[in-house]
Amino acid sequence: MTAEIVSVGTELLLGQITDTNATFISEKLAERGVNVYFRQTVGDNLERLCATLRLAGSRADAVIITGGLGPTDDDITREALAGIVGVELKQDPQAAASIKAFLKARGRSVNAATLRQARVPEGGTIAPNRHGTAPGIIVEHDGSEFIALPGVPSEMHAMLEDCVLPHLEARGGGPGPIIKSRILHLSGVGESALGEMIGDILQGQSDPTIAPYAALGGVQLRITTKAASDEDASTKIARVEQQLRARLGSLVFGTDDETLEAVVGTMLAQRRLTITTAESCTGGLIANRLTDISGSSAYFVGGVVTYSNQEKARLLGVAPELMEQHGSVSEVVAKAMAVGARERSGADMAAAATGIAGPTGGTPQKPVGLVWIALATQESVICQEHRFHGARDQIKWRTSQAALNMVRLRLLGEL
Amino acid sequence: MTAEIVSVGTELLLGQITDTNATFISEKLAERGVNVYFRQTVGDNLERLCATLRLAGSRADAVIITGGLGPTDDDITREALAGIVGVELKQDPQAAASIKAFLKARGRSVNAATLRQARVPEGGTIAPNRHGTAPGIIVEHDGSEFIALPGVPSEMHAMLEDCVLPHLEARGGGPGPIIKSRILHLSGVGESALGEMIGDILQGQSDPTIAPYAALGGVQLRITTKAASDEDASTKIARVEQQLRARLGSLVFGTDDETLEAVVGTMLAQRRLTITTAESCTGGLIANRLTDISGSSAYFVGGVVTYSNQEKARLLGVAPELMEQHGSVSEVVAKAMAVGARERSGADMAAAATGIAGPTGGTPQKPVGLVWIALATQESVICQEHRFHGARDQIKWRTSQAALNMVRLRLLGEL
Numbered sequence: 001m002t003a004e005i006v007s008v009g010t011e012l013l014l015g016q017i018t019d020t021n022a023t024f025i026s027e028k029l030a031e032r033g034v035n036v037y038f039r040q041t042v043g044d045n046l047e048r049l050c051a052t053l054r055l056a057g058s059r060a061d062a063v064i065i066t067g068g069l070g071p072t073d074d075d076i077t078r079e080a081l082a083g084i085v086g087v088e089l090k091q092d093p094q095a096a097a098s099i100k101a102f103l104k105a106r107g108r109s110v111n112a113a114t115l116r117q118a119r120v121p122e123g124g125t126i127a128p129n130r131h132g133t134a135p136g137i138i139v140e141h142d143g144s145e146f147i148a149l150p151g152v153p154s155e156m157h158a159m160l161e162d163c164v165l166p167h168l169e170a171r172g173g174g175p176g177p178i179i180k181s182r183i184l185h186l187s188g189v190g191e192s193a194l195g196e197m198i199g200d201i202l203q204g205q206s207d208p209t210i211a212p213y214a215a216l217g218g219v220q221l222r223i224t225t226k227a228a229s230d231e232d233a234s235t236k237i238a239r240v241e242q243q244l245r246a247r248l249g250s251l252v253f254g255t256d257d258e259t260l261e262a263v264v265g266t267m268l269a270q271r272r273l274t275i276t277t278a279e280s281c282t283g284g285l286i287a288n289r290l291t292d293i294s295g296s297s298a299y300f301v302g303g304v305v306t307y308s309n310q311e312k313a314r315l316l317g318v319a320p321e322l323m324e325q326h327g328s329v330s331e332v333v334a335k336a337m338a339v340g341a342r343e344r345s346g347a348d349m350a351a352a353a354t355g356i357a358g359p360t361g362g363t364p365q366k367p368v369g370l371v372w373i374a375l376a377t378q379e380s381v382i383c384q385e386h387r388f389h390g391a392r393d394q395i396k397w398r399t400s401q402a403a404l405n406m407v408r409l410r411l412l413g414e415l
Numbered sequence: 416m417t418a419e420i421v422s423v424g425t426e427l428l429l430g431q432i433t434d435t436n437a438t439f440i441s442e443k444l445a446e447r448g449v450n451v452y453f454r455q456t457v458g459d460n461l462e463r464l465c466a467t468l469r470l471a472g473s474r475a476d477a478v479i480i481t482g483g484l485g486p487t488d489d490d491i492t493r494e495a496l497a498g499i500v501g502v503e504l505k506q507d508p509q510a511a512a513s514i515k516a517f518l519k520a521r522g523r524s525v526n527a528a529t530l531r532q533a534r535v536p537e538g539g540t541i542a543p544n545r546h547g548t549a550p551g552i553i554v555e556h557d558g559s560e561f562i563a564l565p566g567v568p569s570e571m572h573a574m575l576e577d578c579v580l581p582h583l584e585a586r587g588g589g590p591g592p593i594i595k596s597r598i599l600h601l602s603g604v605g606e607s608a609l610g611e612m613i614g615d616i617l618q619g620q621s622d623p624t625i626a627p628y629a630a631l632g633g634v635q636l637r638i639t640t641k642a643a644s645d646e647d648a649s650t651k652i653a654r655v656e657q658q659l660r661a662r663l664g665s666l667v668f669g670t671d672d673e674t675l676e677a678v679v680g681t682m683l684a685q686r687r688l689t690i691t692t693a694e695s696c697t698g699g700l701i702a703n704r705l706t707d708i709s710g711s712s713a714y715f716v717g718g719v720v721t722y723s724n725q726e727k728a729r730l731l732g733v734a735p736e737l738m739e740q741h742g743s744v745s746e747v748v749a750k751a752m753a754v755g756a757r758e759r760s761g762a763d764m765a766a767a768a769t770g771i772a773g774p775t776g777g778t779p780q781k782p783v784g785l786v787w788i789a790l791a792t793q794e795s796v797i798c799q800e801h802r803f804h805g806a807r808d809q810i811k812w813r814t815s816q817a818a819l820n821m822v823r824l825r826l827l828g829e830l
Binding site: 025042052 | 427428429430431432433434435437438439440441442443444445451452453454455456457458460463467470594596637639692694697698699700701702703705706707709710711712715716717718719720721722723725726729730759760761772773774775807808811
C-alpha cells in the first residue's frame with residue numbers, strides 16, 4: 001500500500017509554522033509498512049488544492065490530508081474533496097450532534113460557522129474527533145481513498161492513531177514490510193572518533209542500515225531496517241545493536257527517547273545515592289535537567305548557582321585567594337566547588353562546573369568554551385578540562401552533558 | 416515571481432527528521448515578496464525526483480531544492496538536474512578547488528566521494544558553500560531556474576542569504592508585494608481573557624491581520640500584512656501594534672525574537688540592580704534562563720536550588736517549624752525563601768518559587784500545579800498563588816515565566 005501526505009495551509013507556505021504534522025504521519029505510516037513516496041504542501045486555494053489532491057490520488061492508494069477543516073471561510077478542504085469527487089456537501093447529522101455535544105460539555109455555544117464543520121461530501125464518512133469540533137472525512141474516488149484530518153496536532157494525532165491507522169490496516173495497509181528504527185545515544189565521543197571506532201561495521205552493514213548523526217553534546221546512531229513484521233525488525237536491529245554495544249561499551253548511554261538525566265537519575269535511585277550541584281557557567285542547567293525527571297527529589301537534594309566569586313566563597317567555601325591566584329575558571333576552583341558543595345549539603349556526590357560560556361569574557365589563555373568539571377565523592381575528587389565550541393547555549397548544554405556523563409561513568413566505576 | 420520548494424530525502428518521508436528547511440526558505444521568500452504556492456517532498460529516487468522537478472518547473476519561475484547534494488550514492492540531486500535538462504555532469508574545477516581548500520583548512524583529506532560534489536550539469540553554475548563541502552548548483556531549463564542547496568541547515572541558511580536571495584532579487588524577485596509579520600509576546604493573560612480585551616480589534620481588522628496563538632506560559636499576537644515595500648508593511652504593522660499596545664499596556668513584554676529573560680535582563684542592567692533566585696519546583700530553570708543571556712553576570716549574582724527542606728533551612732534560613740506547620744509549598748515558605756535569599760546574597764531582589772511540578776506528589780488540598788512565587792525587595796515581599804496545568808516540564812516553564820514576569824512588573828512599578 002502507498003500513501004501520500006498533503007498538508008494544507010497558507011501559513012505553512014509563508015513559513016509561519018513548521019510542518020510537524022507531516023513528520024508525525026510519515027513516521028506512523030513507516031512503522032506500519034505503508035510506503036510514502038511523496039508529500040505535498042499547498043495553501044488555502046481551492047483550485048490549487050484540487051490539483052494537488054488529484055495528483056496525489058493518481059499515484060497513491062491513500063491520500064492523507066491535514067488542515068483546512070476549521071470553521072472559517074479559509075478552510076476549504078471539504079469543498080476540494082467534494083469538488084474532485086464531483087458531489088455536493090451535505091450536513092451529517094451525527095457530526096453535527098458530536099459538535100454540539102463537544103461544545104456543550106465545555107460550556108460553549110454553537111454557531112453557524114462551527115456547524116459548517118459537520119458538512120461531508122455525499123458518500124463520504126466521518127472520523128470522530130475526541131479533542132476538537134472538526135470531524136475527519138473519509139471519501140473514496142477513482143480507486144484512491146482520501147482521508148482528511150484537522151491541522152491541530154493534538155486532534156490529528158489522536159484521530160490518526162484511533163481511526164486512520166486501524167482503517168488502513170483493515171484495508172491492507174499491513175502486514176506489509178514495516179520500517180523500524182532504534183537510536184543509540186552516545187556521550188563522550190565525537191563523530192570522527194566514532195567513525196574510526198566503528199568504520200568497518202558501518203561499511204559492512206546494509207540491512208539494517210546504521211547512520212551516525214551529530215547531536216549537541218554527543219552522537220546518535222540510528223539503526224533502521226525493513227522487515228515483514230515488528231518482531232523480525234526487532235530481531236535484526238537487536239543483532240546490530242549488540243555488535244555496536246560490544247565495540248562501544250559505556251559510550252552508549254541510552255536508546256530512543258532516553259535522556260542522560262533520566263539514565264543518571266535511575267542509576268542514583270537504584271544505588272540510593274544523593275547528589276548536589278555547584279554551577280557557574282551552566283547557570284542552573286544541570287540542576288534543571290536533573291529536576292526534569294519526576295521523582296528526582298529522591299536523589300537530588302538541591303544545588304547552588306554561584307555566578308559571582310562572592311557567592312562561590314559564601315555558598316561553597318571556595319577560598320578567595322584561590323580564585324585570585326588561579327582565576328575562577330580553573331581546575332583548583334572547580335574541585336573546591338565540588339568538595340564544598342558535597343561537604344556542606346551532605347550529599348553523596350557533587351558535580352561542579354566553571355567555565356567561559358561566551359560569547360564575551362574569553363582571553364587568549366582562557367578562551368570561550370574552556371570549562372572545568374569536577375566530581376566529588378567520599379573517596380576522591382576528579383576533574384576534567386574541556387574545550388567546547390559553539391554559541392552560549394550550546395556551550396552550556398555541552399557542559400551539562402559532560403557533567404552528567406561524568407556522574408554516569410563514576411557510578412559505573414569507570415572514572 | 417513565483418518559487419516552489421522541493422525537499423529531497425528519504426529520511427523526511429520516513430518521519431526521521433522534520434523539514435525545518437522548507438519553513439526557513441518559505442519565510443525568507445515571503446519576506447522578499449516571492450510567492451510560494453506549492454512545496455513538494457520526495458525521497459532519494461531518481462525517477463520520482465525528476466518527475467517532481469519537472470512538475471515544479473512547469474508552474475514556478477524558480478525551484479529551490481534542498482538535500483541530495485552530499486558525497487554518497489544516495490545523493491542524486493545533481494543527476495536529476497542533469498537528467499531533466501538533458502545534459503551530462505562535468506567536474507567544475509573551481510568547485511573542486513574549493514572543496515580541497517575547505518578540507519585542507521580543517522586538516523582533512525580529500526577522497527573521490529567528496530570530489531563527486533564538484534560535478535555540475537553542463538551549462539550550470541555553482542553557488543559557494545562557506546560552511547561545508549557541497550556547493551550549490553544553479554541551472555536554467557525551459558524558462559525556470561533550478562537552485563539546488565545542501566540539506567544541512569547551517570550550510571543552506573548561509574547560501575540562501577548570501578547568494579540565492581540576492582540572485583532572485585536581481586532576477587526580478589523584488590520589489591513585488593512582500594509579506595511581513597511582527598509578533599507581540601504577552602505574559603500574565605490567557606487566550607480567552609485576551610479575546611475579551613481585544614475582540615473588537617480582532618474582528619474589525621483585516622489588513623494587517625491579527626492572529627492570536629497560545630504559547631507556553633503566555634499568548635502571542637502575530638500581526639501580518641502584505642505591502643508593496645518593507646517600509647509600507649512596517650508602517651501598516653506599526654499602526655496596529657500601537658492600537659494593541661494602547662489596549663494591552665504592560666501585558667506585552669516583547670516582540671519577535673525577544674525572550675522574557677532578555678527583557679528582564681536589560682531592565683535590571685539599565686537600573687543597575689542585582690537579582691538572586693531561590694528555586695524549589697523550578698529546579699534551576701529560572702537561573703538557567705537568566706544566565707542564557709550574555710552579560711547576565713552583571714545583574715545575576717547566583718541562586719540556590721533548594722529541593723529538600725533541609726537545604727531550604729541551610730541555604731535560605733527557612734525555619735523548619737514553618738515548613739512543618741504550613742508545608743514547604745505555601746505562601747509563608749515562598750516568602751521566607753525570597754527574604755532569606757535576598758538577605759544572605761546581598762542582591763537587590765530575590766525571586767523564589769515553591770510548588771508541585773508533578774506528575775506525582777499532589778494531594779486534594781495541594782494539587783499538582785499549585786505554585787507560590789515570591790519576590791523580595793528592600794521595600795517589601797510580594798507573593799502570588801498560581802494553579803498551572805500541564806506536564807512536569809510545562810509547569811516548570813509556566814512557573815519560571817510567571818516569576819520572571821513578576822520581576823518585570825515590579826521593575827515597571829506595577830507590582
